[in-house]
Amino acid sequence: MTADAFGGFYRNKTVLVTGHTGFKGSWLALWLERLGARVVGYALDPPSEPSNFEACRIGRRIADIRGDVRNAALLAATIREHRPDLVFHLAAQALVRRSFDAPAATFDVNLMGTVNVLEAAIRGESVRAVVSITSDKAYRNQEWPWGYRETDLLGGADPYSASKGCAELAVASYQDWTVQQKLGRTAPLPIASTRAGNVVGGGDWARDRLIPDIARAVAAGADITIRNPEATRPWQHVLEPLSGYLWLGARLAAEGLRHAEPWNFGPNGGDPVTVGTLVTRVLEQWAPPKTRLLLERDESGAESTLLHLDCSKAQHRLGWRLAWNVDATIDAIVAWYVAYLADPAADMTPFALQQIEQYTRDAAGQRLPWSATAPQE
Secondary structure (H helix, E strand, O other): OHHHHHHHOOOOOEEEEEOOOOHHHHHHHHHHHHOOOEEEEEEOOOOOOOOHHHHOOHHHOOEEEEOOOOOHHHHHHHHHHHOOOEEEEOOOOOOHHHHHHOHHHHHHHHHHHHHHHHHHHHHOOOOOEEEEEOOHHHEOOOOOOOOEOOOOOEOOOOHHHHHHHHHHHHHHHHOOHHHHHHOOOOOOOOEEEEEEOOEEOOOOOOOOOHHHHHHHHHHHOOOEEEEOOOOEEOOEEOHHHHHHHHHHHHHHHHHHHHHOOEEEEOOOOOOOEEHHHHHHHHHHHHOOOOOOEEEEOOOOOOOOOOOOEOOHHHHHHHOOOOOOOHHHHHHHHHHHHHHHHHOOOOOOHHHHHHHHHHHHHHHHHOOOHHHOOOOOO
């Protein structure tokens, strides 16, 4: 069933994924490979040890190019050589707290890296569509109780949020046909941006992220301390936004500029889940004998307490919505880490593909369009 998702659109397509060694990028590369695509990855070394990229042996099966998105020349050469049909741009400095320590580098990677990818793609004659991934934190957070829409103000006080808002402005500029013509494009290139909330799932080992912190604590038999337990987040399994990115990419390539816009992907309504509730439910499911939950208030003001998206646009125009509820998400997360920690040397590819297959079956059971429907070329 998985190979037939998205109507088989990605079969025999060449797809460039920047940031393929990261958490979301590695899952995307794995899924694209399962869909029959020829995957070209462009990224720095994996940002953590261990990593989903290494656990699933992804570098052994795809074109694995190590490069910085700030290296415009290497990006352009990669696209000229491999001639991708589509580009998914995920490479980024992705941590809010790190952005306070390195604000200039955060802007350089997230803004100028995006500019470099867009210019290389526009000049690449083979490229039919670009999906540039930013973040829900690209919005100027005003602590509203309702979700942010794609037309709301961008920007943020912290360097990470501000850099993502800047990346969105860059995407909007390079969508312009006049700009594309100046770069030598002979036909308009559809470019879309995507904004997703807090993404969780197996294989994430980044520092200062909730699920990896739990996994490390359980593996070490240590307690887990969390900050801002009352903060709500738009929790979603990593496969959820990736299904949106893949469906949007197929629609962009097939239908052109109609979908060349910003898109939100995340939970739309439902009961908000706090940080404390999520951790409690993960630990109840996992039942580690030596790990307790400790609460610690964060007075730094580094992160907001309320931020979620209005995803009505994706729901109504793309027929996209979440396939898994919070319980199914927690089940998948715990299952991945339990399997990995049972044998860290084992190849996690079969297990990860089983989760992709289950997710696709569940989406098909809910008749989500991407699980079977092909966009019309």
